[in-house]
Structures are given as C-alpha cells and as structure tokens.
Amino acid sequence: METKNLGPWQIECDPELTRSLYAANAVESTTPCTCSACRNFRALGSGAFPPSARAMLLDLGIDPAVPAEIYENGPNQAGSLSCAGFFHFVGRVLIDDREAIATSEAGVRYFIRRDSELVPQAFANHPVLQFEFEVLLPWVLPEALLQ
Numbered sequence: 001m002e003t004k005n006l007g008p009w010q011i012e013c014d015p016e017l018t019r020s021l022y023a024a025n026a027v028e029s030t031t032p033c034t035c036s037a038c039r040n041f042r043a044l045g046s047g048a049f050p051p052s053a054r055a056m057l058l059d060l061g062i063d064p065a066v067p068a069e070i071y072e073n074g075p076n077q078a079g080s081l082s083c084a085g086f087f088h089f090v091g092r093v094l095i096d097d098r099e100a101i102a103t104s105e106a107g108v109r110y111f112i113r114r115d116s117e118l119v120p121q122a123f124a125n126h127p128v129l130q131f132e133f134e135v136l137l138p139w140v141l142p143e144a145l146l147q
C-alpha cells in the first residue's frame with residue numbers, strides 16, 4: 001500500500017493490484033451499456049478526462065476508459081453533457097475531511113467514498129474505495145443531444 005494525498009483526503013492504495021484487477025475485470029465484464037451517455041463517453045476515448053485528471057486516475061491504477069457506472073445530469077447551454085459516475089480502486093481512507101463534498105482537478109469534480117456500490121467481482125476480498133466524478137463532456141455522437 002502507498003500513501004497519497006488527494007485533495008482533502010489522505011488514502012492508502014495499491015495501484016499495481018488495482019491495475020491487475022481492472023485487467024481481470026475486462027475479461028469477465030459483460031456487454032457495455034448502450035445508452036447515449038455511455039456511447040458518447042466511449043467515443044471520446046482518452047479525451048474524456050483532461051490530462052491531469054486522467055493522470056490522477058492512472059496513478060491510482062484505475063483504467064479511465066471503464067467506469068463502474070456513468071450517468072448523465074443533462075446538457076448545458078453550450079451543448080456539452082454533464083456526466084457523473086464512479087470507479088473502484090483498492091485502498092483505505094486514512095484522513096477524511098467529512099465537510100468536503102468534492103474537490104476538483106482540471107474541472108473534474110471528484111470525491112472519495114468509503115461506501116461502494118456495483119463492485120466488480122474481481123475486487124471482492126480487497127479493501128475498496130469509490131472514486132466519484134462529475135465532468136462536462138463535449139457531445140461527439142452524430143445524433144442530436146436532447147435538450
């Protein structure tokens with residue numbers, strides 16, 4: 001386990017183990033979700049998150065391409081789509097500022113949760129944290145973004 005500071009949180013995590021679990025889960029995962037928010041997210045590829053936020057996810061061992069959950073909070077006036085979701089990673093919280101709702105990295109709002117949902121089977125038997133995020137994504141699908 002290594003210690004990291006993420007905004008107001010100090011955590012212990014195991015990026016190498018997390019990376020191997022993402023690789024294992026890719027093998028066992030089922031058909032990807034076909035809703036428009038998920039298809040738009042996948043179409044953005046490595047451009048879905050700004051470089052520094054993407055680097056933070058990779059540093060935790062998370063594969064930024066495969067959130068456990070993603071949902072949309074609706075379009076903004078500029079035609080971008082507000083999306084939120086979460087990833088799992090192996091770790092424990094050491095210091096938790098309970099007053100903190102979220103903090104941001106390059107415009108991506110995020111927070112670390114001890115309670116986790118929809119945990120992939122590959123993560124069973126490990127201490128799991130949930131990295132929740134909210135990001136404004138450009139709409140790149142050919143179909144119209146419903147206002």
Ligand SMILES: [Zn+2]
Binds near residue numbers: 034
């Ligand atoms: Zn979806």
